[in-house]
Amino acid sequence: MRSFILGILTLAYPALIYLGMSHFQPRWLALLLVAMALTRALLTKDKIWLIAASGAALLAVISFMSNQLMPLKLYPVLINAVLCAAFALTLAYPPSAIERLARLREPDLPESGILYTRRVTQVWCGFFIFNGCAALITAFWSDAAWAIYNGLIAYLLMGALFLGEWIIRQRIRAAYD
Known part of the structure; x- marks a missing residue:
């Protein structure tokens, strides 16, 4: 709870x-x-x-x-930095963050899946860098711009990344099968 x-x-x-x-x-x-x-x-x-x-x-x-x-x-900047660090550490010390999640559903992940999940983890690192920078910039803009970006736009961008990755994954799986 x-x-x-x-x-x-x-x-x-x-x-x-x-x-x-x-x-x-x-x-x-x-x-x-x-x-x-x-x-x-x-x-x-x-x-x-x-x-x-x-x-x-x-x-x-x-x-x-x-x-x-x-x-x-600055709290959203901190959270993005922490998430980026957490994901980046899994790139240095595999398995990657996304591979760990993928193995919950598919324990015998093929090598192509490992490479794909590594790439997706890199994309998330890039997202956290972008989002953290945007959160930092908006902190110096108006309070309303900060709230709208960090309380709405950032979540929409995250959702778009989840959805986009899911669509790509379905196409890759269909091509693989």
């Missing part, structure tokens, strides 16, 4: 921050990020997510102490 709530809060984070700006000072909004960081730290056993939780807590402390919104707006 806590994982589900954390997922919802993470997805809704840009909207919650944007809506909260007109009612609360940034230092009080930072408490949301602290709560998310603590929950993530308690739920995870993976070091990379402990690092993310630590980074989120640091951003929250900076925001609380300075009463500035910018550290809170």
